[in-house]
Amino acid sequence: MHHQQTELQKGLKIRHITMISLGGIIGAGLFIGSGSLINMAGPASIFSYAFAGLLVVLVMRMLGEMSIVNPSSGSFATYAREALGQWAGYTIGWLYWFFWVIVIAVESIAGANIIQYWFPSLPSWSLSLLLTFLLTLTNMYSVKSFGEFEYWFSLIKVVSIALFLILGGAIIFGLIPGVESPGTSNLLHRGGFLPNGISSIFLGITLVMFSFMGSEIVATAAGETKNPEKAITVATNSVIYRILIFYLGSILVLVTILPWDSHTLLKNPFVSVLEILKIPAAAQIMNFIVLTAVLSCLNSGLYSSSRMLLTMAQNGDAPRMFLKINKKGVPLQAILGCTAISYISVGFNYLSPDKIFLFLVNASGGVALLVYLVIAFSHLRMRRKYEKENPEALKIKMWLFPYLTYATILAIIVLFIAMAFIDSLRSQFFLTTLIALSVIGSFFVSKNKKSIDLLPEEQNQMSLHSKAE
Incomplete structure (x- = not known):
């Protein structure tokens, strides 16, 4: 056992981490999903x-604080295990892994x-498997190849959004000849700024939270760079303007230029x-840019799920x-394991899209909120520990610790419970809750089984090892 390489390769550079942090938050949800939300809330x-x-x-600030003290490829699952107990690390680790293997299939x-937009004769199922296979190869080759692909995917997304904001701003301020500025007509004169009431904003928040999933990947990736402290600092400090510019800037341009009740938004x-x-x-x-966003998410999904499975x-x-872990510092078996599950999920989409696959997608729907909730709870304990020990x-x-941490926990709990009262999200709430409870139950079942199977001497060794951790 000891002769086997157990160290992940430190192949990611600061430029990789910087661009992953910039582009990681820009997904297909922004390019396509934003339209339906604007159509709903105005x-x-x-x-x-x-x-x-x-x-x-706020959640990324907490995660950044813990990651800079203890950079780990297991990220928040590692911190949850240390702060809340083995059951918490086990549960959130498997839920996060489940989320990403389903996302790989969806993407x-x-x-x-x-791709069928350009090549309609090619069967969709074969293209799905081909895309997953190709990006699996990049992840298998080295962590540096993952970083390079993600660097260029992210660069395309960032440049595209930047150009879009420039062009949109030019339209709004009437700087383009022959194109009339909409002024404030779409903001104020089509039922007002709040055409569907405050409830539509609240509903929108629960939908938007899932679009931001992926921000936490940087904390995982930092564990595979030679300078994790600098990488985490860059990612944590940049998250504010990433959201401010890329998301809020894009949405402001869209709602100013396009009528919120236009069918073109959908x-x-x-x-x-x-x-x-x-x-x-x-x-x-736009199809090319969205394809880039999809491939980026697919690439990140393979990376995140494999590192979580390794942990x-x-x-x-x-x-x-x-x-x-192979000679190149890559968890080969973990990557292949995640890929295999995603292949199975893609198969479910074509065999039973309205039952099995829909169940899997809905069951992963609320995982983002549970992950953020665990990060916040872990931070409460870890911050106090760090202040005493290091x-x-x-x-x-x-x-404003601990007040903002408590406020974040309360907000996330309210959002998660609210899903149960929203028709379009109710199934996600109950299925995610069911999956979470099943995972927690499996932890205690497996723990009891291990205790029964182990010899007394092994149980003592496990107990000592647990205390040492």
Whole structure:
């Protein structure tokens, strides 16, 4: 056992981490999903994004504080285990892994549908498997290859959003000849700024939270860079302007230029803005950008799920076969394990899209909120521990501790419970709760089974090892 390499490769550079932190928050949800939210809440949808963004900023601040003291590829699952107990690390680790393997399947299917726009004769199922296979290869080769692909995917997304904001601003301020500025007509004169009431903002927040999932990947990736402290500092400090510029900036441009009740929003609001400028092949350009966002999410999903599976195996919560790390410092078996589950999920989409696959997607729907909740609870305990044992290690500190941490916990709990009272999210609430309770139950069942199977001497060794941790 000891001759086997157990160290992940420190192959990610600061430029990789910087660009991953910038582009990681920009997903297909922004390019496509934002339209339906604006159509539902009107111009006030910007408040939904602002509040959800604020929660993510606070959670990322907590995660950054813990990560800079203890950089780990297991990230928040490691901190949950240390702060709340083995059951918490086990539960949130498996839930997070489950979330990402389902996302890999969803994104591969979305990517296949986009490619069919150009090549309609190719079967969607084969394209889904091909995309997953190709990005699996990049993750298998080295962590540096993952970083390079994610760097360029993120760069394309960041440049695209930056150009969109410049063009949108030019339209709003009437700087483009032949294109009339909408002024405030779409903001105030189509039923007002809050056409569907305050409840639509609240509903929007619960939907938007899922769009921000992925911000936490940087904390995992920092464990595979030679300078984790600098990487985490860059990612943590930049999260505010990432959300402010990329999300709030884009939504402000969209709600100002496009009528909130327009049906074009339900297709692709970004294409609609480009068509106002009479840009040739606007749909083609946007399809390419959305495909980039999808591939980026797929790439990140394979990386995140494999690292979480490796961490679970290291803690004895997953089969030991996933412990193996090859000569390039890559957890090969963990990557293949995640890929295999995603292949199965893609198969479910074509065999039973309205039952099994829909169940899996809905069951993962509330995981984002549970992950953020566990990070916040872990932070409460870990911050007090760090202040007693190693206060000089706190290079990044959560603002107004513990009050903002308590406020974040309360807000997340309210949002999660609110899902039970929203028709479109009720099934996600109950299925996520069911899956979470099942995972917690499996922990205690497996723990009891291990205790029965172990010899008395082994039980004593396990107990001593647990205390040492």
